[in-house]
Amino acid sequence: MARQYSRKASAKVGRAMKKRKAGTLRSGGSGRKVKSRKQAIAIGLSEARREGRKVPAKKSARASAKKTAKKASKKSTKKTTKKTTKKKSKKS
Incomplete structure (x- = not known):
């Protein structure tokens, strides 16, 4: 079975975890110290x-891709029906 993450990607995560343990890992946006293990993993990835590197897409990106694929398949399978309108004849 093929690896889901590359070796370099797992090394990045390992490095981020070590920084978190040492207390030197900072989040990108606010610059606050990272305390959460999950956040450290996310930063590494x-x-x-x-x-x-070979890393699967984020969960949110996968979900949105799934939704767009579902919409596209619905559009292709949906039959377009035209409504025929009857012309009214004018009585004189």
């Missing part, structure tokens, strides 16, 4: 993504 996003760094790996930026470098172009």
